[in-house]
Amino acid sequence: MKVKCVLCDRLEELNEDTSMAKRLKNRPIHTYMCEECTKRIADRTCERIATGNFKFYRSSSKIEKDF
Incomplete structure (x- = not known):
């Protein structure tokens, strides 16, 4: 899965099975x-x-x- 950083616009590849990839697929509002x-x-x-x-x-x- 290709993802783009919201701050620096760098494109990266995420493994489809990671929790972050699943979170981004199920809830597109997450960045x-x-x-x-x-x-x-x-x-x-x-x-x-x-x-x-x-x-x-x-x-x-x-x-x-x-703190």
Whole structure:
């Protein structure tokens, strides 16, 4: 199955039997991000959390206190 990253528009091939491929077939609203973009977003989120100016929206206050 061919997929396209929503951020960098890179085309990749996914195995038809993976859970991600099944999720994209059954629910087209779900989007695909390549590993490089996923890692970049995770790294930058960790950097923002480290600054102390990052606010968690849609979470409970107990989870925020743990960070």
